[in-house]
Amino acid sequence: MKDKISNLLFITSCVILIFAGIVILHTLRRIYVFDQFIIPTSSMEPTLIPGDRIIVNKLIIGARIYKEFDFSPGAPLICKRTKGRRKVQVNDVVVFNHPYGNQKRKIGFRINYVCAKRCIGTPGDTVSINNGYYLNKRYGDVIGNSGQQQAFSKITENICDSRAWKTSWLSYIDTRWNTHDMGPLYIPRKGDTIIMDRYHYLIYGYIIEYETGYRCRYKNDSVRLEGHHLESYTFRHNYYYFCGDNIANSNDSRNWGFVPEDFIIGVADRISYSKDQTTGRYIKNRFMKRIK
Numbered sequence: 001m002k003d004k005i006s007n008l009l010f011i012t013s014c015v016i017l018i019f020a021g022i023v024i025l026h027t028l029r030r031i032y033v034f035d036q037f038i039i040p041t042s043s044m045e046p047t048l049i050p051g052d053r054i055i056v057n058k059l060i061i062g063a064r065i066y067k068e069f070d071f072s073p074g075a076p077l078i079c080k081r082t083k084g085r086r087k088v089q090v091n092d093v094v095v096f097n098h099p100y101g102n103q104k105r106k107i108g109f110r111i112n113y114v115c116a117k118r119c120i121g122t123p124g125d126t127v128s129i130n131n132g133y134y135l136n137k138r139y140g141d142v143i144g145n146s147g148q149q150q151a152f153s154k155i156t157e158n159i160c161d162s163r164a165w166k167t168s169w170l171s172y173i174d175t176r177w178n179t180h181d182m183g184p185l186y187i188p189r190k191g192d193t194i195i196m197d198r199y200h201y202l203i204y205g206y207i208i209e210y211e212t213g214y215r216c217r218y219k220n221d222s223v224r225l226e227g228h229h230l231e232s233y234t235f236r237h238n239y240y241y242f243c244g245d246n247i248a249n250s251n252d253s254r255n256w257g258f259v260p261e262d263f264i265i266g267v268a269d270r271i272s273y274s275k276d277q278t279t280g281r282y283i284k285n286r287f288m289k290r291i292k
């Protein structure tokens with residue numbers, strides 16, 4: 001009887017250890033290697049469609065490791081990144097936390113508020129949209145889906161100038177800018193210094209508030225940070241510009257601006273599988289499809 005009890009205890013212990021090991025390996029895999037996210041909207045069509053389960057490779061740019069675990073609204077994101085194979089590049093499809101996770105026009109981290117978009121510009125790049133086409137001065141090839149941009153280019157200027165096509169961030173900077181035509185727009189790079197005037201205040205003021213924690217305002221022809229005159233500013237972080245392939249129907253950096261590098265989760269490189277949102281059936285031709 002004692003032998004049976006001992007064997008049962010041994011088997012139970014083994015099962016518990018195996019289960020614990022699986023849980024630990026699963027957690028480490030999600031943190032350091034890859035994770036999976038579901039695409040809920042059409043903003044990246046035709047590259048990604050609603051119902052796609054995408055694999056986000058964290059080995060490419062390095063996994064993000066939290067140094068503090070306070071995820072309450074308004075709490076700062078404090079993290080470091082493991083060494084990756086390379087940096088985020090133009091045309092990568094990237095998964096990241098929405099920069100306005102907590103409130104409008106103030107950068108804030110929200111752990112489960114995640115987006116998947118195309119990288120249009122990296123730190124130090126100058127980007128623009130010309131007649132519906134994404135452009136990057138340091139990148140000569142097509143960015144994103146040229147077919148979608150060609151279709152968008154045929155939309156008349158009058159429609160693009162209407163309130164429906166205006167975006168609060170772009171039109172706030174320059175009333176002539178909209179989702180059809182905007183720029184040139186410089187993407188901040190860590191260590192870069194800019195002269196603070198009204199134009200730079202409109203573009204980068206909210207970034208300065210994010211980096212310093214102080215209030216930045218423009219008053220009496222002067223940029224003021226916490227009440228003191230700010231003649232120039234040196235950026236403390238790298239930023240990126242992300243847009244959807246479905247340029248006519250995407251809420252992206254054209255609407256809310258730059259994304260801090262720390263908010264990036266990883267690069268999406270494959271679709272693991274996809275389910276039709278209406279029927280619930282698997283879409284066969286999307287199984288393990290590479291994302292381009």
